[in-house]
Amino acid sequence: MIERNRFPTCRIASIAILAAVLGLGGCAVVARQDRQALVQAGFKPAPASAELDAETLPVHTFTHGSVNGVDSVLYSDPAGCHCVYAGTEHDYQKYFDELESERAHSGGP
Numbered sequence: 001m002i003e004r005n006r007f008p009t010c011r012i013a014s015i016a017i018l019a020a021v022l023g024l025g026g027c028a029v030v031a032r033q034d035r036q037a038l039v040q041a042g043f044k045p046a047p048a049s050a051e052l053d054a055e056t057l058p059v060h061t062f063t064h065g066s067v068n069g070v071d072s073v074l075y076s077d078p079a080g081c082h083c084v085y086a087g088t089e090h091d092y093q094k095y096f097d098e099l100e101s102e103r104a105h106s107g108g109p
Helices: 007-041 089-106
Strands: 044-047 060-069 070-077 083-087
Touching: 007 044, 007 083, 007 089, 070 089, 083 089
Parallel strands: none
Antiparallel strands: 044 083, 060 070, 070 083
16 A cells, blocks of 8 residues: 655645734734724723623724713724723724824825
8 A cells, every 4th residue: 555645735734824823913913003003092991891891892893882971982802802992082083093194104005
């Protein structure tokens, strides 16, 4: 019986795993930068609670709502900080203004 060489299959699998790990690492860097940008714009991370449940809000999406009777903009990050970032309409506008400024300086789209 002739045994086939399995090396190419293992090499392809190793390359695929390495690519996945590097891709996830890139996502972590982007997520950390997003969290820093939120805080710089004035958003405050709030631990999940009955009123601010990071699991039930749309993930990584801005949602307008009310926190303790105050109109707020919420950003759920259950995987990163396991929290909800809460800010004002002004913080929300500042976040996007800073993104636009960063894109203009970097020559991005």
